[in-house]
Amino acid sequence: MAGTLRPENVGSSQRVIGWVHRRRNLGGLYFLDLRDRSGLLQLSFGPDWTDAASLEAVREIGSETVIAAEGEVALRPDPNPELATGSVEVRVRTLRVVNTALSPAIPVYRTPEEDSPSEELRLRHRMLDLRRPELQRTLELRHRLVLDARNYMSARGFLEIETPILTKPTPEGARDYLVPSRVHPGEFYALPQSPQLYKQILMAAGFDRYFQIARCFRDEDLRADRQPEFTQIDVEASFITPDDIFAWMEGLMASLAGVAGIEARLPFPRLTWRESMERYGSDRPDLRWGVEIRDWTGVLAGSESTILRAAVEDGGRIRGLLLEGGAVLSRREIEVVEAQAKAVGAPGLLWLKSGPEGLSGPAARFVSEFVAEELGIRRGDLVLVAAGPDRVTSPALSAARAAVIAALGLPREREEAWLWVMEFPLFEEDAGRLLPGHHPFVQPHPSDLETLDHDPERARGLAYDMVYNGAELGSGSIRIHDASLQERVFRLLGIGGEEVDRKFGHLLRALRVGAPPHGGIALGMDRIVKMFTDSASLRDVIAFPKTTAARALFEGAPSHVRSEDLAELGIRPAEE
């Protein structure tokens, strides 16, 4: 391999093959950087050591052409410390052009100052973009992570079992990708949103430790951290508690982090969902910074602000953030932070700076020096205040927390912040209707079983998320293994009678024939690679990703099909 040659190879004859990365033509001498997966290697060509035909050939060679060269490894008079092979070169005797390349539509080589070509072009010419060392390294790391995950799980007795890609549509949750059946016109398969039900049925079947590197599909609108098809490390086990899952997954993450050269201190800290929302306003707080939300209802409820008083009278609370030294932010900078809170639905933030001339800002009118002291404000501090129900203030303060940390450029208190968030609410309410907080198979918390029917909104589930640096890397739960409890939960969700049978009959049949207690988790493989490589987008960790409109630009999917093909599937396009 070209990138592996070192001074100890000097004097040996080598044959190397790869791509023309860059070429330098000095008239009589030519230098050419050869690239393969292992790295770059300089080839030199000159009349004293290169045959005439090869010298002629190198004159005309273009970048990205595939060449084979043969010659002697020699020390370079002037080494290049930026290359691993920088102290040697191959002095080429003969050169063979293996396959000429058209001038590339986007450059593979870029100078450090040069901006990337647009994402659109990078995706359209994916084979060129993937030649870049960064993406080569990322995909190699991804391979090593997946391999490590398989070895880790296998070593602990977990069996990798494949589950169907053509499955039954899921009634709730994300939109399914549907696949028409030719044999049964008018009927459809769905691509799996996850192997959730299959892995539970595998538990019922007695495969007490299962895992799978599973492809999942969800037809929802996309984001930088969301792709329509993505990969999960899917795990399920029988006769276990959440602690078993935590221990296995902490070990797995420590092992994966080790592969990526990242620290994972065990055990991961744990927060209940309630506590996480209280202290950080989010179910996936970024604990690289310690800033916490405070409850100032007691101190500020009696203030002269009608906004604050009204919020409390309506049953809300007054909560906020205290940023030491935050008064350096200008009004304009604080308004940018406030905009982030507004973007998630807050009417606004009240704020207060404690400067050399005393208190200033919109909240200064009703906060006396005395109250400021009670809040713990000192000279140079900034306070951001939100008032209202928790469902408004929590997201607002979470967004404001991230924005103000960024605005102040606060130093991280740790580089790697791992976390379990547990005891998620079993249900969430939407327009008077109960929806599953996670999915409908989560085991209710044992302490909440009795009150489940008359106070379902307060019920907690044995569900947990793994969080790393503010990103949700995985999510799981202990599942319901008792058919009658499962039916109770379906009833609370408004799924009853014949509908249960039609949608979940296969699950209930499995639970009724001796299903063991079981639970599991699914980790987002793509997100793990994204976080470990500090990539800006999931598109940078997937070989062939889709655009935000779910298009594949390289091959051009989705695409129209012939009407005969549709007719065979019993499908008629809707009239425009």
Next chain:
RNA sequence: GGGGCUGUAGCUCAGCUGGUUAGAGUGCCGGUCUGUCACACCGGAGGUCGCGGGUUCGAGUCCCGUCAGCCCCGCCA
């Protein structure tokens, strides 16, 4: 479904309040050059200004629509 940003040479970008031959860097083509490594130097070609419509004497520039890419809200059990 909603909001925002972007679209000008192969690529990355500039183009002020509308004004006559739309520029730069890089890549590409040709030439000079024997130790370069972002080689250097000289010369050249290369543009439906995303697309459609409108306003105007005149549109890359203003307006409307549309397509594409990106970011966010909703959505993602």
